[in-house]
Amino acid sequence: MSALPPLNALRAFEAAARRGSFVAAAEELNVTPAAIGQQVRQLEALIGAPLFVREGRGVRLTERGAAGIDRLGRAFELMGEASSAMREASGEVELVIGAPADFAAAWLAPRLATREEGLRKVSVITGPPEAVFERGAELAIAFAAAAPAGYESQLLAREILAPMATPELAARIGEVEALSNVPRIEEAGLDVDWRAWLARRGAYGLDPAPALKAQDGLIALSLAEAGAGVVLARRSLAGPALAARRLVPVFADGDHVMDAAHFLITRRGRRLSAPAQAARSWLRAEGARAEDAADEL
Template identity: 30%
Template sequence: MSETSLPPLNWLRAFEAAARTLSFTAAAQELHMTQPAVSQQVKALENHLGRALFVRRTRSLQLTEAGRIYLPTVQEAFETLGKGTRMLIGGDRGRVLTIHCNLAFSVLWLAPRLAGLYDRHPWMVLNIVTMVWDPKSFAPAADVEIRYGRATDDPPGSVRLGEDRCYCVASPDLEIAGEDWSRHALFDCAGIESNWEYWLAARREKLPRGRVINLATTYSVSIMAAANGAGLALAHDTLADALIDKGRLVKPFDTEVPLLEAYFLIPAATHNQTPASRAFEAWVLRQFQTD
């Protein structure tokens, strides 16, 4: 290893948490990772350094001499990074919060409720980071994450938000004859399991051969296309409730099915909790309970 070859930050964070807790399992819970992922990152760091940092026993973990020497250096480096970051963002990390969530959730759920959040916590400053695909590549930079994924894939340390239903939505101005959905353009979000085939199966129907679905990489496009009269879209409670309440969307059919995906709140790690993260997480949970 050359003198300038620094290991990746996530390897160092996994080592610091495991060394402080003397447990890969506890470190995984703290970092919202799986235990094998923490173990693999620590092993990668050991290979990078060319020496063992832990003595691994059946039910215990112990630092080697190299690990004991290295730990204070890593902890001091993280503290220095933390201080520098706090200075950069204005010296008050306690009120500044970076939130990572997908575009549809940000636009259709979070943004309409921000006035209520700021009424309750006027001191809070939010940096909202959105993405379409691959949330894991951006999430490490955020303090709090709200992730959308399969309901069976609960991220470690996460809290599931709500039990959504999936249904068809349309503009109240769209003329629909009885139960006939087939005359209209169909819109949906790509890459999800709660799709038109899933919804139609509950009606014991199928898409006609060759029928085309208009796909977007975010519900923001498909739902707003329906709201503006372009056709029918599939939606679910978290994203569509407010638009339905305001009369911008209607449910033209009674068919509703359980959403196969779900939203998960992934809180800030214990050692990264701040007044802003605690206040925001509590507010989100209250909002979903109220909804």
């Protein structure tokens, strides 16, 4: 068997090829771009040919580099699976789940507090699917208008928007028209805002502009909890506030089911560890319970 190049050089090459950049590869491997460049040059010296050509701020594989990158990527996946299998056998597997930060804080964290016995070691990281998978996540949750392409996806939970306020403020609002007398709060970037919600209710005479707009859904909820106004909030984020009655729905029929939903996703063709399989089933059951609870409201 021919001698293998140093593992660090192969890791640097594979990461740079996959990310298309020495800088991105360095961020992933927690080293400097100069270190990535040095490792790649070492590998090129051993191979006897350039493996990359520079393109703007990124890099592109040469024909020689492209010849082995798929096999190398699969090799690293197999090594990861082998490592997971050995940790499983020793009972020391830590499951990593990725999710958007707001959803992780408001929906996932409270449920993890009462998780099943078989899910003892769980780490939650935040970010989009591609980023959390690269950081070791086996499961990811995404909030999107459709199932993310390139992954195995299952619907976890629908998302529902509804006007919410403190009990004291909600008690002073009877009809939709009364919203003209209170500040309105919304989360920026959603496909349904106050303008759309009011239009669906036929309330065209009200100024649709919100008094307050927050870039983060949890900030929007915090404003409402402080009594700053009525928030058009996502129920997935408002769960803790609703359970504690810090906020209440303003209208009995104010719910709007969004086109966007929460999806539970995994990498295609990847073997899941036993804890990941258990967590996937548990999360789907939690999602179904959340759906049933929403239907009863």
